[in-house]
Amino acid sequence: MSASSGAGLSEALHDLPAQYRDLQAEAASLAQAVAGAADRADESSAVDPEMREQLAKSGLTALLVPAAYGGRSEVVDPVAATVVREVLAGTSSHLDSLFAMQGIGSLALGRAGDEELRRRWLPRIATLDAIAALALTEPGVGSDLKAITTTVREDNGSLIVDGHKSFITNAGYADTYTVLGREGDGFSLVLVPADSEGLSTSSPHQIIAPHVLGDVVMDGVRVPAAHRIGPPGGGFPLVLATLATFRVSVAGAALGVAQSALDDAVRYTTGHSAFGAPLHRLGSIPQQLALSWTEIEMARAFTYTAAAAAAQDPGASLHWSSMAKVGATEVAGRVVDRAVQVMGRAGLTRGTVIERMYRAARPMRIYEGGTEALLDALARRLVATQQ
């Protein structure tokens, strides 16, 4: 079996090692089981109970925490996360996000959290009994994280957290928030349980591809000092470690969306005719289909190469993960656009797979590193290596 979703109509070149093909089949079986709920869940800004239940039952979220705390591998494996996200995102972006956030919201805890806190939270996150979230973004701060205004200060063995986090996936549904705040001259990560006094959530933003998203306000929230993850001022290396493991998995999700859109376009253009010929033989349509296929296969080969590099040494391969994320999400943007175009009005109709994939592809070029911000960092590295 290839690295494509398995449901795909196109054959695919890139082959995965056997252990990942098994994982792909496992994810495909979950995707198949929830396919009927995808439309509803992807229109919702609330966690879909059926999706949550089926995902929990699948055991896949155990891939996202270390084995010592109920996980399936000694350390979180970026290839596994990428394989699963490709399959899940091809069916439902809601399901993909619910899966991925368990790792993105908990990697820092698993890497550097207090032992007692790890034992309390990680096994529950592994089983989806508890939902995790990562809170970096603020109303006035996105990519430029060093400009955040949330503060952390120590007071008599406690940490006091004050601030406003915005556009946080799972806000309102998470049991625990990993929050980045300014502590003195540095930045620290703090684990803030959702039921902490002074923490409130709201959902002021609705986006074009509905997402479980909200704001988190912390007003004098007090947690034990042991809730600081890592040393005081040690927040950024842990954020980077999170990105080094999971950024490449966004590329996987983008491939799933792109493949699903292409499959839909092939199905439609072979099943409909105009001017006496099937659409797939008309004008530029064959070129558009073939170009999408070519771009997906190139992005897939690169994504899994970058994921393997991230599995070897996540810190040393963040630039490859960034390239994979930029490449695959930009490909997905082009593929969904072509798919809508070749399907004509059918591609625009609300409630169809292609319309859902068209919208799902768009935020991927913005979150977890906007394309331009990533290209900026890549260009700096490129120039530095040639000087």
Ligand SMILES: Cc1cc2nc3c(=O)[nH]c(=O)nc-3n(C[C@H](O)[C@H](O)[C@H](O)COP(=O)(O)OP(=O)(O)OC[C@H]3O[C@@H](n4cnc5c(N)ncnc54)[C@H](O)[C@@H]3O)c2cc1C
């Ligand atoms: C669906 C979704 C889920 C999200 N979930 C979370 C979450 O769980 N937790 C969380 O903390 N945040 C989350 N976010 C927020 C996300 O991380 C930010 O949107 C992202 O960091 C970009 O910030 P911004 O939107 O403020 O854009 P900005 O940073 O203002 O960027 C605007 C534009 O400028 C470009 N740009 C930025 N910096 C540079 C640069 N140095 N050089 C060149 N161009 C640049 C960007 O690429 C973009 O095109 C989510 C966002 C979305 C859409």
